[in-house]
Amino acid sequence: MHPPSPAPAANRRTARLPRGARRVQLLRAAQDVFVAQGFHAAAMDDIADRAGVSKPVLYQHFPGKRELYLALLEEQVSGLADRVADAMAATDNNRARVDAAVGAYFDFIDADGEAFRLVFESDLRNDAEVRAIVDRGIGRCVEAIAEVIAADTGADPERALLLASGLTGLAETSARWWLPRKGTVSRDEAVSLMSALAWRGISGVPRIDGGHAPD
Structure with missing residues (x-):
């Protein structure tokens, strides 16, 4: 598996989104990372980075990697x-x-x-x-x-x-x-x-x- 390509710079800025839209964004980023790396190799840091958000924002929606998966x-x-x-x-x-x-x-x-x-x-x-x-x-x-x-x-x-x-x-x-x-x-x-x-x-x-x- 190959690491996902970096998110475009414009997407790496944390912007305010409605909760539902933010959840979708995080799921899409997680999909990229999990498909590329598998569950065990993927890290929440990777997913947050892919989504262009901070880890606290990610944890607001999903308490852990397993729950996100x-x-x-x-x-x-x-x-x-x-x-x-x-x-x-x-x-x-x-x-x-x-x-x-x-x-x-x-x-x-x-x-x-x-x-x-x-x-x-x-x-x-x-x-x-x-x-x-x-x-x-x-x-x-x-x-x-x-x-x-x-x-x-x-x-x-x-x-x-x-x-x-x-x-x-x-x-x-x-x-x-x-x-x-x-x-x-x-x-x-x-x-x-x-x-x-x-x-x-x-x-x-x-x-x-x-x-x-x-x-």
Whole structure:
């Protein structure tokens, strides 16, 4: 990992901001530092310096590095879950839903700052509280997809959740594999390929009306 680049001089002056705006600023600075250095190597001094604030200002919002990390992690997993839920709610066309669900993972992993590393590659993944936050967020993604699968197929909750977890696993793994290779395969082509693969499987599950989803 490489240390984050210094904040621009204009951003290094502490200015009065509303509490909510200051919190966002600090979270973005923390994201840069944690992604670059990992939790254990990062220091509150680094984060305060990146944000252009004094350490007392940082401690006014977060009592310690762990609390700051957990708040950032919660924000990231919630953002991913919201992307997937929005994909499920955006259309009644199930083929389009699969495409949007896979695309949600690609967009999350391709977002600026590689914040996905906090969720999927954290050096705190064995920490019980970190694992609980990540599992809760991933669970929301799986549940959003499972609800649609159950409604269409009549599958019982456990089988619907199993199918949904397969789709989210495919999307996450393929998006992480694709990221360092995106110069050779575009985002749209990658999403199209992986959603087609997923659709060929999911569309074969019998629908509640006795038919199958159209190709």
